Amino acid sequence: MTGGMAEQADGSPEREARSEDSGLPPAGADDPLLGLPAIWLRDNCGCAQCRDPGSRVRLTSITDLSERVSVAAVHRRGERIEIEFAPDRHHSEYDVGWLRQFRPAPIPRQRSRAPAAPTSPAAPPQPQPPPVSQPPPVSGTGAAAEDDRSEDAKQLWDTARICGALPLGSWPLYQADPAHRQACLRAVLRDGFVLLAGMPSEPGAVLAVAQTLGVVRETERGRVAEVQVGASPPSEASTNRPVLAGTSAPFRDPLLTVKVLGCLTAATAGGESTLVDGFYAAAALRARDPAAFAALTSTAVTFARADAQVDMRATHPVISLDPRGRIREIRFDPSHLAPLRGATSQIVAFYDAYRAFARLVEDPALRLTLALRSGHCLILDNTRILNGRTGFARGPAAGRERHFQACWTDLDGVASALAVLERPQHNGGSRH
Secondary structure: OOOOOEEOOOOOEEOOOOOOOOOOOOOOOOOOOOOOOHHHHHHOOOOOOOEOOOOOOEOOOHHHOOOOOEEEEEEEEOOEEEEEEEOOOOEEEEEHHHHHOOOOOOOOOOOOOOOOOOOOOOOOOOOOOOOOOOOOOOOOOOHHHHOOOOHHHOOOOOHHHHHOOOOEEEHHHHHHOHHHHHHHHHHHHHHOEEEEEOOOOOOOHHHHHHHOOOOOEOEOOEOOEEEEOOOOOOOHHHOOOOEEEEOOOOOOOOOOOEEEEEEEEOOOOEOOEEEEEHHHHHHHHHHHOHHHHHHHHHOEEEEEEEOOOOEEEEEEEOEEEOOOOOEEEEOOOHHHEOOOOOOHHHHHHHHHHHHHHHHHHOOHHHEEEEOOOOOOEEEEEOOOEEEEEOOEOOOOOOOOOOEEEEEEEOHHHHHHHHHHHOOOEEOOEEOO
């Protein structure tokens, strides 16, 4: 379509859109696209290329979309709208009623006020004491030492750092030696994960590992969830596609905090687990782009999942801070991010910040890749460690398909188990 106004088959005018930072030009008050930026529209495309037809999870990352995405043309036919985007020429269709529910409310106009009537002179302002400057937070002291969930109690890592001191353990030794168990639990709290070898590669073995950490959290998938192609209900993990590193089940509130993932059968090719220290990525964003960090700590976004069994939603910032402004929790999962609501400028600022953080998460210099084999068990802190998977080939024969099992427990259980093991022993008893 060329410039100007065209006419649709029903005789109504067809509008061609221009590219702006907000994505669309000014339009009438009843235009369902008014205020919705092009990046929001493109990110929320529901076609089979962008959403899994079975699970409806998003298949694209924000980094797959051009920074200069714009609306090239808009075609409206009744209650359906088709948009052509540039520069990728992607075509998306939307329901008008669905779009209207997300349209930002117009900013109210400021009304001029009549000058206030004169009043008696106010008392002169009293001098105020100067503000008390607060010292910068020091790792390992004061509140930092008390709260073992914040960044100050952690050892943040990128690929080079963690590969030099990979937290590894042995399941048989973990069971037999309290000192080895202490080291493994300490690694989960310090580094965010530990990899155990020697777990029996049989169904339910992962549950025995989880029970040593605390209470096992049952979900709608039971105490143990199957992670294999074709598992029900459908999810991104029940395919052989790559899975971007992210927070597991961010649509739950409160968040499930410790994931225990055991390998029964490895893929014949591919299927490696990927880990990213979300706290490290967030700290790097804070250093490189303070405005983006501020946007991701102050903008509440919703993560959602709906299927035949559940309809769950949780609304939190991508990066949550403690009262001292220290990083305490990450919720990052492009697959389950619901359409963002807010003012147009806020949406655009969020997407810019979200893209910057996603680039860090996808940076190979921050990603640890682990080829888990039968009998390996990964224990990880889901409030911090972003977990993904490379794509893999389907097994050549029945019984050789990639098969993992997962279950959940709590960080406070891990901390409690470690504290009990570390109690000084005196005359055969512990001292409190």
